[in-house]
Amino acid sequence: MASEMFCPECGSKIKAGLSFCPNCGHKLSQINASTKKDDSTITESSLQRSGNATAVQQPKKPLDKRLIGAFFVIIVIIVGGYFGLKDYYQPQKQFNRIITAMGNPDKSLAKYIKTNDPTLQNKISDKNLKPIQKYFEKNKQALAELKTTLQQGSTYNNTYSIEQSGKAWLFFPRYKVNVAAAYVTLSTNHSGVTFYQDGKKLTTTTNANYSKKVGPVFPGLYTFKSGGTISGKKLVNTSNSTLVSGSQNLSLNLxxxxxxxxxxxxxxxxxxxxxxxxxxxxxxxxxxxxxxxxxxxxxxxxxxxxxxxxxxxxxxxxxxxxxxxxxSPSFEGVVSKSDAEELLGNAFSGTEYGTEDSATAELFVGQESNSSYNDLLKFFDSFKTNDNIETYNSEISKINSVTPSGKNKAIVSYSVKYTFTTSGDSGDSTKVQQFTYPNAEIVKQNGEYKIQTIGVTQSADWEKDYSD
Incomplete structure (x- = not known):
């Protein structure tokens, strides 16, 4: 609102904008100009103060929440990653992974292996380490012994030892198996013979005394072969050989x-x-x-x-x-011919003397309750009651065959020769007879062979009489 104005001459109240005072006629234009200037100054000053006040009162912007969230995510990843790697690189867990890889050709092994041989060090690869894995895959007992030996901090077969080899991620000790180098010298007995290692040609001999040194290679299971034409006939000699550290010789004669x-x-x-x-x-x-x-x-x-x-x-x-x-390849749990002959021989000779030899019963399944055991006792006892028979004896003359009849069981065909000495009015005589028992059964119980049945015979294969 505009300020009230008074005439400077007479003091009468006047309206703004008048040029002369209505009371005394005094000229008012200078007062109006001054008033307008003051109003303008006041207005601009007020505006300036108002603007300055606005600038001072403006609030600060808050930090971006996404930046804070990202920061905490990064911290969590770093901390979680550290403890995850610490767990992964625990010595025992590294050791378990190494042993698993050494016994499984499908696993990568190169990252766990080192060697002190500079030439062999350059050959470390999953392909070149397959012989180690094939050997331990085939020999589980050897893998178990390797594990035990390395856990004790010892060297296995002078070939394998476990060592710390640098660090992983700058913090965690890394362990590897140090493998000693192997060498093998191949030889043959003819010239013109070609040597092969796992199907790869190595060389061809130029004379009968030629030899080829192979190595350094990693220990393990290899297939070496020699092949050539001798006297017009193609001959091959293949050897699946297990190489150990150090030097060894392998003859591949044809x-x-x-x-x-x-x-x-x-x-x-x-x-x-x-x-x-x-x-x-x-x-x-x-x-x-x-x-x-x-x-x-x-x-x-x-x-x-x-x-x-x-x-x-x-x-x-x-x-x-x-x-x-x-x-003669034998069957698991099946008696051999020699063992069958000994077992049956002891059974027949033992029962000749009746129950006096109680150990004979132990040769039979069920011992004294076995029907074949009791049949033999009765058989030989009948000779004792025959007044014409002076002496008698039995002998296993031949084991004809041993046929597997199942797990730990076999059917045995055998022949027995009986010799009798008789006396009569015409004098003494000797009779020899041979009988074949085609279906005796021998079983294996608790690691020992026992007679289940002695079999049945029908008639003599032959007989001979000798008179004095």
Missing amino acids: RIATFTISGSKGSTVYLNNKKVGVLNNSGKLKFKDYPISNNLSAYLTLQVSGKTVKSKTVNVSNKLAYGYQTI
């Missing part, structure tokens, strides 16, 4: 041999897992001039009660090296 596989008639014969024939009625199959490799192995299979029974695997090469020309 040779042939003649041998016979024997067992139950009708059994199927396998050489190096390949079916090669069937045993004849005599339970035999002969091989002539057969190529012999270091790992030539044989086993039999037989159908028993609708099921296929497999024998133990025999190393033919080793048997031939010890002079055996006839090789």
Whole structure:
């Protein structure tokens, strides 16, 4: 609102905007101009103060909540990551991962291995370490022994030791297995023979005394092979060899041999897992001039009660090296011919003397309650009551066959020779008879072979009389 004005001359109250005082006529234009200037000054000053007041009272902006949230997320990740890595790199957990990888070819092993051999150090890779993994995968007991030895801080087979090797993420000790290098020298007995390592050609011999040193390589399971044409015949010698640290020699001579596989008639014969024939009625199959490799192995299979029974695997090469020309793979828990002969021989000779030899009953399943045991006692007792028989004895003359009949059971065919000395009016005489028992049953109980039944015989195979 405009301020009240008074005439400077007469003091009368006047209205703003008048040029002259209505009371005395005094000129008022100078007063109006001064008033307008003061009003303007007041207005501008007021506006300036108002503006300054507004600037001073303006509030500060708050911090962005997203920045605060991101900061806390980063802190959580860092702390969680540290404790997660600390747990992952615990020595025992690292050790467990190492042992698992060493026994599993499907796992990566290179990151856990080191070696002091500078040449071998450059060969560290998952591919080159497969022989270690194949060996321990096949030999679980050896893997268990490795684990125990390394946990004790010792060296296994002078080959494997565990050591700290740097740090992971700058904070956590990292552990690796230090592996010693292996070397092998291959040799053969002919020139023109090619050596192979796991299918890869190494070299070809130029003379019969040629040898090839392979290494350094990592220890483990390797397949070495030699192959060549000798006297027009292609020969191959394959050896699945386990290399250990240090140096070793491996002979891959090319040779042939003649041998016979024997067992139950009708059994199927396998050489190096390949079916090669069937045993004849005599339970035999002969091989002539057969190529012999270091790992030539044989086993039999037989159908028993609708099921296929497999024998133990025999190393033919080793048997031939010890002079055996006839090789007889045995079945698990099935009595051998020699053991059957001894067992039956003791049973017959023991029961000849009746119950005086109580240990004989222990050869039978059920001991004194076994029907075959009691039948033998009665059989020999009948000779004692025969006044014409002066002496008698029995002898197991032959084990004809041993046929698996199930787990820990076998049917045994055997022959017994009986000799009797008789007296009469015409003088003394000796009679010899042989009987065959085709169906005796021998079982394995608690690690020992026992007679279930002695079998039944019908008539003598032959008999002979000798008179004085």
